[in-house]
Amino acid sequence: MTVHQIADRLVELSRKMESTQAYEELFHENASSHEMPGIPGGEISGLDTLIAKSEAFDEGLTVHGVEVSEPLVYHQFFSVGMSIDVTKKDGQRLKEHEMCVYEVRDGKIISERFIYSMG
Template sequence: MTTQEVANEFVAMCKVGKWEECIKKFYSPDIKSIEPEGGAWGTVQGLDAIAKKAEEWHGMVTEFHESEISDPIVAENFFSMTMKSKVTLKGMDQPINMDEICVYEVNDGKVVKEQFFYTPMPEFA
């Protein structure tokens, strides 16, 4: 698959909430995931670490109110998308808006690196 094909299918799956299926289909076993400095997870590597990170994230959220994912932008072996969410986190009374840019690197049809850009919330770092 080309990077464009991976990006198109990856984003389409994410838009309908098929995150686990997307990870299984597209992530390399040795994927590297990079969160912003000061974030809760830092850098992790491998599918097991990605699964643990996802489990921890979902454990922090008490309710998902809204979610919007952009179409992908592709350049060579990279693609990016924006994710905008409105969620209520444990310990918070009011929902918060979360906006991030997600950048993915593709090699031989597999995502080998993901990096997220957002402003970390100190109380959850």
């Protein structure tokens, strides 16, 4: 798959909230994930670890909606904006926004970086 095809497929799966399928289909087995600096457990690698992190995040929330922008592709990188409207287990409802930056090598995503406000 080309970077454009991977980006389009990730957007499609993200809009359907099918993150496990996205990881299994589009990510390299040694892919890494990077949260904002200072986030506990924010630097991880390995496909199984990325899937477990994503599933644990999903378990703690009730999702009311998700928005995913069209991708911006540049060489081996692409980015998308994502917003998610959720209610946490404690009953707090919030809408989170982030930029997600991905790097592709040899037809698979090798890294993801999430950029969001910390306050």
